[in-house]
Amino acid sequence: MATSDIGDIQVAERALQHHFADMEQQRDTSSFGMWMFLLTEIMFFGGLFCAYLVYRASYYQAFVEGSQKMNIVLGATNTAVLICSSLTMALGVRAAQMGKPKLMVILLLITILFGFGFLGIKAVEYHEHWENHEFPGPNFHFETGNPAHPASDPQHTQIYFSLYWAMTGLHALHMVIGIGLVAWLVIAGLMGAYTPHYYNPVENVGLYWHFVDLVWIYLFPMLYLISKKHGV
Amino acid sequence: MATAVQTVERENYLNSNYGIKSWLLTTDHKRIAILYLISITAMFWLGGFFAMMIRLELLTPAGDLISSDTYNKLFTMHGIIMVFFFLIPSVPAVLGNFLVPLMVGAKDLAFPRVNLLSWYLYMAGAITALVAMVTGGVDTGWTFYTPFSTTYSNTHVIGAAIGIFIAGFSSILTGLNFIVTIHRMRAPGMTWRRLPLFCWANYAAAIIMVLGTPVIAITLLLVALERAFHIGVFNPQLGGDPLLFQHLFWFYSHPAVYIMILPGMGVISEIVTCFSRKRVFGYEFIALASIAIAVLGFLVWAHHMFVAGISVYAALVFSLLSYLVAIPSAVKVFNWTATMYKGSIRYNTPMLYAFGFIGLFTVGGLTGIFLATLGIDVQVHDTYFVVAHFHYVMVGGMVMAYMAGLHFWWPKITGRMYPEAWAKLSALLVFVGFNTTFFPQFILGYMGLPRRYHAYPPEFQVLNVLSTAGASILAVGYVLPMIYFVWSLRYGKEAGPNPWNAVGLEWMVPSPPPTHNFDETPVVTWEAYDYEHQPQEEVTVGH
Ligand code: HEM
Ligand SMILES: [Cu+2]
Numbered sequence: 219m220a221t222s223d224i225g226d227i228q229v230a231e232r233a234l235q236h237h238f239a240d241m242e243q244q245r246d247t248s249s250f251g252m253w254m255f256l257l258t259e260i261m262f263f264g265g266l267f268c269a270y271l272v273y274r275a276s277y278y279q280a281f282v283e284g285s286q287k288m289n290i291v292l293g294a295t296n297t298a299v300l301i302c303s304s305l306t307m308a309l310g311v312r313a314a315q316m317g318k319p320k321l322m323v324i325l326l327l328i329t330i331l332f333g334f335g336f337l338g339i340k341a342v343e344y345h346e347h348w349e350n351h352e353f354p355g356p357n358f359h360f361e362t363g364n365p366a367h368p369a370s371d372p373q374h375t376q377i378y379f380s381l382y383w384a385m386t387g388l389h390a391l392h393m394v395i396g397i398g399l400v401a402w403l404v405i406a407g408l409m410g411a412y413t414p415h416y417y418n419p420v421e422n423v424g425l426y427w428h429f430v431d432l433v434w435i436y437l438f439p440m441l442y443l444i445s446k447k448h449g450v
Numbered sequence: 451m452a453t454a455v456q457t458v459e460r461e462n463y464l465n466s467n468y469g470i471k472s473w474l475l476t477t478d479h480k481r482i483a484i485l486y487l488i489s490i491t492a493m494f495w496l497g498g499f500f501a502m503m504i505r506l507e508l509l510t511p512a513g514d515l516i517s518s519d520t521y522n523k524l525f526t527m528h529g530i531i532m533v534f535f536f537l538i539p540s541v542p543a544v545l546g547n548f549l550v551p552l553m554v555g556a557k558d559l560a561f562p563r564v565n566l567l568s569w570y571l572y573m574a575g576a577i578t579a580l581v582a583m584v585t586g587g588v589d590t591g592w593t594f595y596t597p598f599s600t601t602y603s604n605t606h607v608i609g610a611a612i613g614i615f616i617a618g619f620s621s622i623l624t625g626l627n628f629i630v631t632i633h634r635m636r637a638p639g640m641t642w643r644r645l646p647l648f649c650w651a652n653y654a655a656a657i658i659m660v661l662g663t664p665v666i667a668i669t670l671l672l673v674a675l676e677r678a679f680h681i682g683v684f685n686p687q688l689g690g691d692p693l694l695f696q697h698l699f700w701f702y703s704h705p706a707v708y709i710m711i712l713p714g715m716g717v718i719s720e721i722v723t724c725f726s727r728k729r730v731f732g733y734e735f736i737a738l739a740s741i742a743i744a745v746l747g748f749l750v751w752a753h754h755m756f757v758a759g760i761s762v763y764a765a766l767v768f769s770l771l772s773y774l775v776a777i778p779s780a781v782k783v784f785n786w787t788a789t790m791y792k793g794s795i796r797y798n799t800p801m802l803y804a805f806g807f808i809g810l811f812t813v814g815g816l817t818g819i820f821l822a823t824l825g826i827d828v829q830v831h832d833t834y835f836v837v838a839h840f841h842y843v844m845v846g847g848m849v850m851a852y853m854a855g856l857h858f859w860w861p862k863i864t865g866r867m868y869p870e871a872w873a874k875l876s877a878l879l880v881f882v883g884f885n886t887t888f889f890p891q892f893i894l895g896y897m898g899l900p901r902r903y904h905a906y907p908p909e910f911q912v913l914n915v916l917s918t919a920g921a922s923i924l925a926v927g928y929v930l931p932m933i934y935f936v937w938s939l940r941y942g943k944e945a946g947p948n949p950w951n952a953v954g955l956e957w958m959v960p961s962p963p964p965t966h967n968f969d970e971t972p973v974v975t976w977e978a979y980d981y982e983h984q985p986q987e988e989v990t991v992g993h
Contacts, residue, residue, distance in 0.1 A: 237557035251561055251627075251630045257661070261660075376681075376682055
């Protein structure tokens with residue numbers, strides 16, 4: 219056994235919490251816990267998805283008109299950014315598993331950059347909507363921008379925007395938390411916390427990150443791409 | 451205490467270290483259970499105080515003691531505190547936290563720090579809700595129906611909603627911890643078929659906590675957003691749909707009633723078999739009935755909305771599905787009865803409470819079937835009949851079970867016995883007081899008295915006075931244990947590891963258990979509830 223290997227195992231033993239029998243049990247347990255947590259997250263977003271389905275079915279035209287205010291180019295770019303970030307995240311987990319902590323740190327830093335890129339683009343979009351009074355509440359004002367087709371149902375388009383802000387806002391909040399978690403991995407990684415024998419925090423944060431991406435993969439078509447045909 | 455001087459005190463989770471920090475930063479599941487015990491007890495008394503105010507107001511037909519606005523706030527705060535801050539955490543967070551690791555033979559729950567976090571979240575939620583209550587109160591009812599809660603109420607709805615939102619995450623984390631622990635932390639030989647029924651029941655409740663609670667969280671968040679920003683999601687004036695709120699609310703809150711009963715059923719399964727000195731009848735059925743209740747419980751929520759304007763066909767389906775839930779519930783009741791049949795029953799306090807549970811839960815469950823019957827519900831919806839129904843299951847059922855469990859495991863938790871005679875008296879007072887309080891409400895509701903009003907027509911006075919009188923007896927029944935439990939900490943007889951001569955891993959460790967629970971990981975080679983092979987006489991445990 220190479221000396222570095224013995225060092226690795228020592229790091230792993232220090233990471234073993236007292237109430238587990240061995241590393242394997244600890245690893246199994248923590249990833250099982252993460253999956254359970256993601257299940258609760260699905261239910262959490264589920265309430266909003268349910269509201270979306272109900273109102274989209276009832277006020278289809280109003281939703282189409284709302285969605286045509288979305289900036290598809292920015293939305294698609296953001297989708298691409300997130301998919302790339304998932305790739306670097308996955309590669310980062312792989313690097314941790316292979317015992318390449320430096321590579322892991324670099325990949326995670328890139329992931330963080332992508333995360334900020336996403337939030338930046340999202341902020342630009344939010345700003346546009348805010349300027350156009352497309353924020354629910356007393357100042358809400360909606361026009362299609364096409365005099366030939368005035369807004370058919372601005373009141374219900376407001377519900378579209380309520381859901382848009384709530385869903386993307388909650389998603390953005392998850393991104394912020396995710397960036398924080400990845401940053402924590404970077405710091406711990408720099409201090410040599412992870413080895414091929416102990417890297418389940420990296421794995422778990424990875425799972426979380428992919429989950430948050432996946433939510434966006436649904437949000438994007440639901441909010442941006444409802445219909446081109448029934449438009450204005 | 452002359453003997454204490456001679457024997458060196460054995461190290462246990464209570465005396466392993468001292469100081470406020472050692473409690474507030476503990477990750478020991480047993481200490482966290484104690485933290486929960488203290489906090490939910492405080493909430494119970496606060497909720498009980500509001501209940502007494504309600505009952506006092508209802509002593510006379512005129513609304514003379516308190517104004518209708520205050521009355522609305524009282525029953526709302528009573529409901530919020532009792533449901534979200536007492537009953538939901540009661541058995542799981544106190545007894546479950548303490549016992550699940552011991553019962554499965556683990557040193558702790560899977561995620562001890564998450565467990566501590568859950569207590570802090572509970573406290574943060576409770577304090578937020580309390581601040582909302584102190585600074586002006588809430589008057590929407592614990593159900594937060596829209597658009598009243600979102601548009602018209604002038605009270606602190608947002609604060610209360612955020613409080614419940616935060617406490618919800620504490621419940622989610624507890625549930626998650628139980629599920630993972632029961633899957634991954636069982637000792638060698640502790641197979642699913644040997645798993646104590648208490649763990650099965652908490653496992654089933656945990657499934658609901660994990661799947662249901664996030665939905666109420668997002669729903670209350672939407673209520674808060676609607677109030678703050680008028681986003682219109684639940685406001686009919688803006689095209690929103692208040693029924694959607696009710697669907698989302700009950701999608702959690704009906705299953706939540708099973709969060710509030712399943713762990714109690716687990717307690718009863720343990721006690722009935724122990725005090726009948728017989729293997730529990732139909733172990734598999736009781737275990738799987740818990741899971742069946744958890745699953746079916748998710749499919750019946752709209753029985754709260756029969757008169758709210760859902761379609762007839764939907765109502766029919768939900769009515770039928772609600773009947774189905776009664777089947778696994780009845781399976782349990784029959785199995786407990788069959789366990790007692792020909793058993794050598796001992797009438798200790800936990801068993802008395804368990805008897806109370808079985809009888810009162812049966813009444814509560816059966817009246818649930820009445821309510822799930824469309825024609826009857828139209829008549830009694832939003833009357834005292836509903837109030838009586840849910841108090842029979844929640845107080846007659848779950849609080850009884852919680853008390854049963856507290857008495858049963860008190861010797862394990864503290865190492866001391868409670869005074870048996872006083873405890874029997876309290877069980878009796880609770881049973882009598884409870885029935886006097888709530889049985890009249892079935893009649894009141896059947897005669898048409900609506901719930902949630904501070905005044906009522908004079909012809910209803912007799913039954914209301916009876917109910918208030920019963921509530922006072924009930925209060926005495928709850929004050930007594932409070933006193934003698936505290937008393938027993940100092941003066942109670944030493945319990946020894948297994949005062950009930952019960953089976954189960956938690957009885958094989960000393961009382962109070964050492965911090966690490968087991969010196970070495972136990973290996974289970976026997977079947978669950980093997981009481982037939984236990985000595986029949988109470989053994990005084992050797993030292
Ligand atoms: C046997 C199974 C049960 C059935 C079929 C059942 C059925 C019902 C129905 C149909 C209602 C609505 C009545 C109305 O508002 O018109 C109701 C209300 C209620 N039930 Fe049950 N129930 C059952 C068990 C339970 C249990 C075990 C609990 C709690 C531990 C519980 C707690 C409640 C509560 C809190 C309400 C009133 C909610 C409110 O409007 O404030 N029920 N039940
Ligand atoms: Cu229900």
